[in-house]
Amino acid sequence: MIEFQAVTKRFDDGTTAVDNLDMVVEAGTITVFVGPSGCGKTTSLRMVNRMIEPTSGTVLVDGEDIRKSNPALLRRRIGYVIQQAGLFPHRTVLDNVATVPLLSGWTRRKARARAAELLETVGLDAAMGKRYPSQLSGGQQQRVGVARALAADPPVLLMDEPFSAVDPVVREGLQDELLRLQADLDKTIVFVTHDIDEAVRIGEKVAVFRKGGVLAQYAAPAELLSNPADDFVSSFVGKDRGYRGLSFLQADGIQLGGVSTMGLHGEHLSGERPSTVGGPDWTLVLDDDGRPRGWLPPGVVIQGEPAEEDLRPGGSLYTEGTALRGALDAALSSPSGLGVVVDDAGRYTGVVTAQQVIDLIEERRKDAA
Amino acid sequence: MFDDLSRYLSSTSNQELVLTQLLQHIYLSLLPLVIGLALAIPLGWLAHRYRAASGVVFGVSNAVYTVPSLALFVVIPVVLGTQILDSLNVVVALTIYTTALLVRPVCDALDAVPFHVVAAATAMGYRPVRRFVTVELPLSVPVLSAGVRVASVSNISLVSVGALIGTGGLGVLFTSGFQISYTAPIIVGIVLTLVLALVVDLILVGLRRALTPWLRAGGTT
Numbered sequence: 001m002i003e004f005q006a007v008t009k010r011f012d013d014g015t016t017a018v019d020n021l022d023m024v025v026e027a028g029t030i031t032v033f034v035g036p037s038g039c040g041k042t043t044s045l046r047m048v049n050r051m052i053e054p055t056s057g058t059v060l061v062d063g064e065d066i067r068k069s070n071p072a073l074l075r076r077r078i079g080y081v082i083q084q085a086g087l088f089p090h091r092t093v094l095d096n097v098a099t100v101p102l103l104s105g106w107t108r109r110k111a112r113a114r115a116a117e118l119l120e121t122v123g124l125d126a127a128m129g130k131r132y133p134s135q136l137s138g139g140q141q142q143r144v145g146v147a148r149a150l151a152a153d154p155p156v157l158l159m160d161e162p163f164s165a166v167d168p169v170v171r172e173g174l175q176d177e178l179l180r181l182q183a184d185l186d187k188t189i190v191f192v193t194h195d196i197d198e199a200v201r202i203g204e205k206v207a208v209f210r211k212g213g214v215l216a217q218y219a220a221p222a223e224l225l226s227n228p229a230d231d232f233v234s235s236f237v238g239k240d241r242g243y244r245g246l247s248f249l250q251a252d253g254i255q256l257g258g259v260s261t262m263g264l265h266g267e268h269l270s271g272e273r274p275s276t277v278g279g280p281d282w283t284l285v286l287d288d289d290g291r292p293r294g295w296l297p298p299g300v301v302i303q304g305e306p307a308e309e310d311l312r313p314g315g316s317l318y319t320e321g322t323a324l325r326g327a328l329d330a331a332l333s334s335p336s337g338l339g340v341v342v343d344d345a346g347r348y349t350g351v352v353t354a355q356q357v358i359d360l361i362e363e364r365r366k367d368a369a
Numbered sequence: 370m371f372d373d374l375s376r377y378l379s380s381t382s383n384q385e386l387v388l389t390q391l392l393q394h395i396y397l398s399l400l401p402l403v404i405g406l407a408l409a410i411p412l413g414w415l416a417h418r419y420r421a422a423s424g425v426v427f428g429v430s431n432a433v434y435t436v437p438s439l440a441l442f443v444v445i446p447v448v449l450g451t452q453i454l455d456s457l458n459v460v461v462a463l464t465i466y467t468t469a470l471l472v473r474p475v476c477d478a479l480d481a482v483p484f485h486v487v488a489a490a491t492a493m494g495y496r497p498v499r500r501f502v503t504v505e506l507p508l509s510v511p512v513l514s515a516g517v518r519v520a521s522v523s524n525i526s527l528v529s530v531g532a533l534i535g536t537g538g539l540g541v542l543f544t545s546g547f548q549i550s551y552t553a554p555i556i557v558g559i560v561l562t563l564v565l566a567l568v569v570d571l572i573l574v575g576l577r578r579a580l581t582p583w584l585r586a587g588g589t590t
Contacts, residue, residue, distance in 0.1 A: 051492055076494035086489030090507045090583045099493050132586040148493070158492075 001027040002048055002156065002188060007057030009043050009213070017043040018213035021057070025205075027155075030182055030189040032203035034196055035236070040213030041192045045158050048190065049078045061156060076100050079149030079157040079187075084165050085141040087133040093119070093144050094129030100152040111151075118147040123177060139170035146178070150185070159191040163198070175202050196237050200225065200244060208233050222248035246325035246361075251318075254327065254360055256341055256350025259284050264293060265305050282336035285311055290347035292317065292340050317342050320349060328357040377553035387542065387554075391561055394538040397459050397531065398524040399569070404460075405467025406517060412468065413475025414501070423476065430469035438462065438530045459531040459538075466527065467520045474516025478509035511584060514577040518570055525566045529558075539565075 002025040009018040018040040025031045033041035046052040047059055050071045059066050066074055079100075087096050095102075097115035102108065116126050122143040133141055142162060149157055163171045179202060182189060193199055199206045200221035207218045210232050217229040225245040228234035234241070261284045283296040285306055294311030296302070302310055315333030318326045318341050330339030331354040338351040377383055412430075416423035441462040446453045449461065482505050490504045532540025542558030545551075578585070 049492060051488070072494045072496045074494075075492055080489070080492035082485055082489045082492065084485055086483075086485045088486060088490070088504060088508075089483075090504075090581070103494050103499075132583040134583065135586055 001025065001060075001062055002190065003058075003060040003063075004044070004047075005058040005060065007044070007047060007054045007059060009040070009047065009052060010055045016213055018047070018054070021213070021215055023207060023215060023218055025188060025190055027062075027188045028186045029204040030178075030191055030202055031205045031207065032199040033190065033192045033207050033209060034194065034199040034203075035209030035216075036211060037194060039209035039211050041194075041207075041209045042160055043213070044209070045160055045190055045192050048156070048158055049075045049080060051075075076104055076152060077154050077156070079152075079154040081142075081145045081149045081157070081159040081162040083161045085133070085138075085145035085162075087141055087144055087148070089133055091132075092129060093124075093131050093133065093136070096133065096144060097129075097147045097151050099148055100154075104152060114151060115147070118151055119144075121150070121181070122147045137170075138166045139174060142166060142174055143177070146181070150181075155188060157187045157189045159189060161192055161194070164193070164195070171198070178202060197244070200237075200247065208236060210236075243325070243328075246328060246357075247323045249324040249361070249364070251322070251324045251327050251357075251360070254352060254356055256352060257338070257356075259336075259338055259351050261286055261348065262296070262306070264288065282338065284314075284336075284338075284340065284348065284351075286348055289345075292342065292348050295334070295336050297335070314340055317346070318352065319344065324357060324360070327352050328354060331357060373551075373553045374556060377551075377557065383554075387557060387561070390537060390539050390541050391565070393456070394525070394528050394540075394562070394565065397456060397528045397536070397538050398463065398521070398565075401460050401463035401467050402517070402521055402524055404464045405520065406471055408464070408468045409471035409475050410506075412472045414479060416472065416476040417479040426472055426476075430472045433465055433469040438466070438527050439533060441465070442531060442534050442536075454535050456531075456536045458534075459528065459536045463524050463527060467524060470520045470523060471516050474513055474519075475509070478512035478516070479505060481512045482508045507580065510577060510580045514573065514580075518573050521569050521573060522566050525562060525569065529562065 004021045004023050007018060007021040008016070010016050017038075021040075021044060033044060035041050043052055047054050048061065048066070050066060061074075061078070087093075088099070091099075094112055094115045097118055098106075098108075098111035101111035101114055106114070112129075116129055119126055119129055124140060124143055124147070128136065128140070133144065136144065145162065149159075163174050166174065175198065178189075191199075191202065203221055205218065206221050206224050208216045208224065210216045216236075217224060217233045219227075219229075222245065224233065225237055225241045225248070228237055228241075238244070260281065264285060264287050281298050285293045285296055287293050292314050294314050296306060296310060297312055300310060312335045315335065316326070316330050316339075318330035318339050320341055320343055327339055327341070330341070331337065331352055332339075334340060338353060340348060341350045341352055343349050378387075412426055416426040442458055443453075445451070445458045445461050446455065449458070451457050486508065487500070487505060490500045495504065528538040529540030529543060531538055532544045539558045539562050542554040546553070546555035546558070
């Protein structure tokens with residue numbers, strides 16, 4: 001648990017970076033500090049491991065005033081992931097990860113064994129340990145940065161815009177990886193970002209800071225999107241916050257529809273039409289494992305196997321049991337207007353329309369009122 | 370002229386003289402390089418860490434470097450109370466030059482270490498001295514080594530001047546050659562000075578390679 005008690009930071013030039021911050025970061029949660037640049041989110045983070053000392057106020061980690069600890073020893077108990085990974089370019093990946101154990105006096109052998117173990121934990125091949133950081137991609141470097149922060153098994157992890165320098169696809173992978181890791185490790189994680197999408201995606205609690213270092217709202221992501229505290233928060237979370245709020249609504253109770261399907265080899269799978277001919281409606285083509293491959297447009301008549309060019313690429317897929325946002329997106333992005341629903345293994349189970357999603361939202365709203 | 374040279378080098382006493390002066394030259398030029406580097410590192414760090422100090426440090430080092438070497442060779446015995454012919458004078462003078470010459474490269478080299486890497490080291494729990502020795506200094510080698518190479522060549526050429534006040538080194542071959550208008554020792558002296566500078570430079574390049582294996586580790590694979 002991390003506690004800020006009336007913490008203020010004024011820099012020498014007179015600017016107030018953090019203004020009278022009172023908040024509690026719960027143990028075992030991912031708490032995201034988010035806000036525009038100059039809002040004091042990074043300053044607040046760095047006051048936790050004494051990279052920056054507060055002008056006034058107290059920071060407690062697990063109930064203990066951090067001013068009572070030696071800064072170097074305190075930092076070895078707090079994992080830190082910096083922007084652009086900040087790996088040591090002159091050390092191999094393995095030795096980078098072994099940094100804190102070595103500082104804490106472990107033998108080199110034991111520290112390296114621990115480092116090799118951690119590389120696998122963050123999804124990297126142990127053979128990468130021998131490389132230098134410059135030989136890794138940006139995403140791999142970030143993974144090494146996370147492994148290095150975890151090496152001494154610290155209860156608290158500080159992450160300072162760790163994924164901001166990688167491209168969106170890699171970033172999403174890293175976010176998923178972090179959530180997966182956290183499910184096992186149960187650390188107290190403070191994560192700083194300027195990206196509200198990232199904040200609501202990974203945060204269990206989100207603290208929105210405004211310019212001048214004032215905490216504007218501290219709430220769970222769903223609450224933040226559905227009930228912003230003021231105009232600043234509502235404009236910061238963005239104009240499509242209603243749509244993003246669907247990420248936190250479950251889709252249970254939605255009735256899946258059916259559609260005529262056919263196999264890759266032209267075999268008839270369902271529906272009334274003979275398999276060699278397309279029909280007046282959209283037909284969904286599935287591969288041998290039952291995974292969607294694409295849509296056959298209405299009126300297209302084919303003989304035997306549908307060729308790749310006959311197929312229209314499908315939209316996003318909605319995995320059963322996940323949030324409503326995915327269902328709506330699947331429907332909106334599908335060429336047929338029918339969102340394809342799959343199970344955990346990616347096999348087709350049914351279709352859903354945008355209207356169904358809207359109806360469900362309306363129903364929920366009525367129930368709530 | 371080649372006859373002259375072969376006659377000069379065939380004499381055993383000349384061979385001994387050349388070898389002695391060569392070894393003396395190596396000692397007089399490289400010892401100040403090592404001591405000067407050791408002194409320039411803390412001074413360069415001071416200039417790197419405290420911008421206010423950098424003006425003073427660079428001002429003094431520039432001023433020192435403009436003092437003519439011969440003048441310094443003559444002044445040092447007065448200041449230190451050493452004998453005028455003591456080779457220590459040359460070592461001290463060249464140490465001062467090397468330090469003055471290397472302060473700026475040390476500062477530049479430390480400036481070139483990425484800030485976020487140093488910040489990461491601090492956040493990992495490094496104390497300042499260990500961080501400097503194991504993170505900042507190794508990472509400053511690529512920039513610093515260029516400065517050290519310049520200083521080594523500068524020292525090797527400056528040692529020759531010491532011969533004018535009689536302290537040994539390959540410069541002795543120049544002074545004695547000029548005195549008796551005999552070109553052979555002068556040519557031997559010039560060639561050996563050049564070869565020495567070249568060999569030392571190659572050794573320094575090799576040293577830099579050995580200290581920076583990560584720079585050769587190719588790009589993203």
